[in-house]
Amino acid sequence: MRSLTGYQILQMWEIGQTQHPIDRALTFLSFAYPEKSADELAALSIGQRDAYLLTLRELTFGSKLESYAECPKCGERLEFTLNVSDIRVVDALSTLQREYTLTSGEYQLQFRLPNSKDLAAVVGYQDLNAVRNLIGQRCVLQTQREGIEINYSELPANVIIHLAQSMAEYDSQAEILLNLICPACSHSWQVLFDIVAFFWSELNTQAKRLLREVHTLARYYGWSEKDILSMSANRRNFYLDLVS
């Protein structure tokens, strides 16, 4: 995997405009792994997907993530810096198992971890139980009760909850919770760190900056967009200083 070029950032930004975040994440990965098929990328577990995205983000914009949150109690705006290493729980290159086993009371389940296709299948569902159930239906490969094969639909609700917990534990990079404390009112709470949304917002800012730079340099020197974008940021900045 390599850092994204200015040209790639603009391409991703253009494609991502009209995409759902699940597809947007897959677009990012297709730039990071042009040799992998769309199907292979969509089959990565969500934790693995996010580990790759984190690496791509680090290579492109560095290891520090400037973040902010609003205190839910008093509305104070909190700015903080995260380090990629603080939120990386799995090595992007580590391989996950294809199948996992869960024993819950008298039930035994064989399952795989949810991937982008599974998430896409539950878009629009508001009810957490319905989501768990549907994800389970897609990811459970085999179900037994005291050694005898049964249907997924025969599993009690508590086993489905147990299954969801087990998936989250095995795919820990998929859910990064940050513990925050408000400096104004001392309220403490947790927020979910969403690498897809975070990276997209940065790409958005960066793409607009690049377009402005192209505009300035093209107008001054008459260079093409492609030529300007193929320069290193250092070289572009040098010219921008000269014309400002």
Ligand SMILES: [Zn+2]
């Ligand atoms: Zn507060």
